[in-house]
Amino acid sequence: AQRVTQPEKLLSVFKGAPVELKCNYSYSGSPELFWYVQYSRQRLQLLLRHISRESIKGFTADLNKGETSFHLKKPFAQEEDSAMYYCALQGAQKLVFGQGTRLTINP
Amino acid sequence: DGGITQSPKYLFRKEGQNVTLSCEQNLNHDAMYWYRQDPGQGLRLIYYSQIVNDFQKGDIAEGYSVSREKKESFPLTVTSAQKNPTAFYLCASRKKGGGAYNEQFFGPGTRLTVL
Numbered sequence: 061a062q063r064v065t066q067p068e069k070l071l072s073v074f075k076g077a078p079v080e081l082k083c084n085y086s087y088s089g090s091p092e093l094f095w096y097v098q099y100s101r102q103r104l105q106l107l108l109r110h111i112s113r114e115s116i117k118g119f120t121a122d123l124n125k126g127e128t129s130f131h132l133k134k135p136f137a138q139e140e141d142s143a144m145y146y147c148a149l150q151g152a153q154k155l156v157f158g159q160g161t162r163l164t165i166n167p
Numbered sequence: 168d169g170g171i172t173q174s175p176k177y178l179f180r181k182e183g184q185n186v187t188l189s190c191e192q193n194l195n196h197d198a199m200y201w202y203r204q205d206p207g208q209g210l211r212l213i214y215y216s217q218i219v220n221d222f223q224k225g226d227i228a229e230g231y232s233v234s235r236e237k238k239e240s241f242p243l244t245v246t247s248a249q250k251n252p253t254a255f256y257l258c259a260s261r262k263k264g265g266g267a268y269n270e271q272f273f274g275p276g277t278r279l280t281v282l
Contacts, residue, residue, distance in 0.1 A: 069207055092266055104210075104257065104273040111268065146209060153217065154200070154225065155261075155271055159209040 062087050062151045066158035073137050074166050081132040081161050083147030092150040093130040095121055099143045107145070137165045170194050173258050173274035180252070180281050188243045188277045190258035197263035199241035200271065203227060204255040216241055217263065245279060253281045
């Protein structure tokens, strides 16, 4: 069965501090993982996908198959990073989302 | 914002009434999805459709129904059998195949409130 776990519902950090949003997954096949973000009053949108190994808005995420994790990281948080973040796992037919983490960046 | 549209933005329903939420996409995507978003519970899949005239139940299909008569459209009906329908509903679409290179695109959502 596919499962995605985001252990933190809320995360609050100060501007300029490092950010790490945790994501663990359970999947028997080869995982295809994504991070989606929902800014206030905007629609849910893709932030990054593991297969691209890219940095978007300063965020990176590395797939660790040994630890079955896909944590999202940013070295220096900015106020505009405040949003709801979802980790998601693409299965054969559907995308499974974690419960989401609301990130708040304090000035 | 084009791509995927949902209407209405806000919907109020009396108990015992069925309501239909609209979802349209002009991305030529094969697959379409309906999710329900509740605080602290993430996005839960209600129904999905990979192709016209075919759809499958998701994790929380009870009390909901869908149709897929056209590729562009995937309306969701919230029936009176849905015990707790007040929620934010999101529609999404995705190009078929492509694995991790094909992400889902989301609509702006419909907030349904049962009075």
